[in-house]
Amino acid sequence: MKRARAVVVIVAIAVVATTIAACGGSGGGGSEITVWDYYGSASPIKPAVEAFRKKYPEIKVNYQAIDYETIQDKFSVAVSSEAAPDVATLDMTWIPTYASQGLLANLSQLSGGKLNGKPIEGQYSKGALEAMSYNGDYVTMLSDFDAYALYYRADKFKEKGIAVPKNWEQFRQAASELAEIGSNGKPEKYAFQVLPDTFHFDQFLLQNKGSILDPEWNKAALDSPAGEGALEFFKGFLEDGSGILWGKDQGDSTGLPGIKDERIGMFLNGPYMMGVLKDGVPEQAGDWKIAPAPVGLQEGSYLGGTGLTIPVNAPDQKDAWTFVQFLLEERQQLDVYTDAGAAPATEAALASPALNKPDPFFGGERPFGIFRQALKTATPYPYVKSWTQIDRAVEDGVTSALLGENSAESALSNTAGRIDELLAQESE
């Protein structure tokens, strides 16, 4: 009897708590936009919301931090249930899948071709513009970009008399001179970080004049001599003991633990690593420098980053676009660098003196110019629906070759088969 009453009391409390807590959530009139942001604790968007409120008091912003790993699931469910947010940050890797499904609003139409009063074309680099458009229309606006350059331990280079590598041949040479091999034949210190993912493989593939898909995006093209050459070169770092395989199971693709204990002395990565290094290894200030990635047959890098997107069924697209424009003003773009440690994507921000002053952490050089240069020859991923799966297939294939489970040739032909399968399903 008493127990039953206790249960009733608990239920009653739960119901009351529900009512009270839920009341806080509902807002009054005026327009309100919901923003989903995956930048995390170092977000440049969160502080921008406050500034936006001052400039546009009539638009209320409902800011929601969503974690990077799960935002895709939430986004898919919400958009397909007519409960989409008005603005969402999405990784450029996912954009093809969403854009080809017609989930993203046509920003060319919404914007009338203008961003903050000026034509969009003048405000981004050519590669970035290409990355942002699908079927000739803009579907996202880049907030930060990712393109690769070479990070290296300048102090060790100097100590060992190694020249900064300009091409692949010198790259291989420099890596083997830099790495210190332990008694077990594995590199113990200052190895080149071999990240077995699509981004890094694409770096070598593009520079070897190859590509993952053919130009029409309806067939795999990586099972070519260019692809094999790229993969063999990549794998070479592990074969001669100058590279350290940094697998996905590390749970950390930055390599920070390895950088901290000096197992890693050189790596190819995007501008966000500048922030990671400054936060993670302040004791190595001045030891690192950044150089353009060593060039193969041509320059090249993958182009990624974070896109600001408006779902096709966002309730308030007009105000959403106002918010997106606000985030892309130079002032907020610079916060992408100061808060998130990433590289802003608009040309105006990239040219800003604030970003181009000598950086004492990187030996007093101006590293942003190098990334800006890389952005010029970087290539975005193809806009195909199953890109997320293709990306994983490439990563799996590259990993199996790097782990020595497969030869480069058979790994690539398996991967190509898998990609063709996925692309065939799409066209059905």
Next chain:
Amino acid sequence: MLGSLSGSRLRRTAAGYALITPAMAVAIAFLFIPIALSAYWSMTEYNGLTPPHWVGFHNYTYLLSEPQFTKAVKNTVIFVALGMTVGPALGLATALLLNEKVPWRGVFRTAYFLPVTASLVVVSVVWKLLLNEDGVVNAFIELFGIPGQAWLANSNTALPSVIVASIWQGLGFETVVFLAALQSIPAHLYDASKVDGAGSWARFRHVTLPGLRPTILFVFVIGIIGSFQVFDQVFVMTGGGPNEATRTIVFDLVERFRNLELGQASAVAYLLLLLLAALSLVQFWIDRRSRR
């Protein structure tokens, strides 16, 4: 007399309906309606934005011919086959040991049950830490001169790793259930077989096993239904990779959802339902036959 009897029966019928009403109301709103909706979707091509387009059984026939899905089925079957043999066997063995008169039984029981109280997500995160290339598992086996492995990145070891973590998580549940069953077998049955001069194996075979039959059925029916739906471990530990080596049926379903193939995703669920229903019937049938 008759009138009052049927009156009380009527009252009891009414009470029956009254008592199930809250539960059924919740079930209808949040279980039956969603299930019916997705059953309908499974017959359509649908991305959630444009109206569903009726395609009949096309999603089903398509899935059955698609290598990605058949791979998922194959992996899941391996997961269930290994998980549901090694797991219950270890559980039974542990229960038999715990059923002996040894000190600290309560402590052991709690220790074995500990992982059951942690979520699969938590367990998977912890195992991901352990199985890291620089993790403690590799450090341990390297002590014995066995080279470390990229357990979750290698397509040969990824699925076994997920299976080990899952068995580890579920072992305590199986142990406790079997232990409870062992303790409910009347002692006089053992005494009788001792008098007959039966050895310990014969006693296990003729007294313990028959006594455990309903429990074994329970563990298998519940365990198989649960492990065919394996998802969390794969989601956290391997993301279905490498090379689809850990792609399971429900992971396949979730990925189709992510890509907004709502029709196909729903069809995956109903194929799984058919499979599970058939398996459960087979299990009950085997149980009934072996009881004769």
Next chain:
Amino acid sequence: MNASNGRRALIFAALCAGSLLMIGPFVWAIGTSLKIPAEVFASPPQFIPRPFTLEGYKDVFTVLPFPRYLLNSIIVSVSIVALNVVFGTAAAYAFAKLHFPGRNFLFGALLVTLMVPFQVNLIPLYRIMVELHKISPVIGVDTYFGLIAPSAVQVFGIFLMRQYISTIPDSILESARLDGASEMRILRTIIFPLARPAVATLAIFTFVTAWNDFLWPLIITNSESMRTLPVGLAMLSRKNSVNWTDTMAGTVLTILPMLLVFAVLQRRFIEGLTAGAVKGSG
């Protein structure tokens, strides 16, 4: 006597080894939560964190509104347990002891839903919540109602309870009925007290499930103030890296309350499970 002592020692040793395997990963998780990030994968592995630090726990409390997550988890889990105990036991009693047309069909229909993976209901369920939210802002998406309602009745719980209640002799119920007790009264005064072990099992079982649930709370909550512990802790992960020490600190903090509940109720739990699994399912 000696032989049996030796045998017992062997069994004891085997159980010790097994327990180490079961507890080991938790000990490692706790150890990791007390390390500094650079020492997580130190080789040789460090069992005792050196230097010892509480930074991980500090991060969890400063980066995240941990108390709010904890409060949400408690509200949600306790409500789900209460609703399941009341609704589940009532339904289980009806399914076990009362005869009414459609009983077996309805029970069977409930059991079949166990075979449908929850993930497939995600979008339909979310849509229902979106619609409900239009009716009133206190129900549907991003509310406690949305978190609690879909779990208010768990079929496996009804199944377990029904198995247990079936073992209660009909004669007790009949004599109560002859005394003029209503079914509601029988449920309250006879079934609940007699089925206490099973109720404990149901309570722990639903508590564990609700406390650990990840996917649904993740999808249904948007604002930070509505997140439960597992969802909130996922926010510790960053785009390119996992902070193992913070993650493990969060993990340890999530498991602790669970352990407390289990420690208090474990004997009851096992009794109830025994009844459900052993006696009932024959």
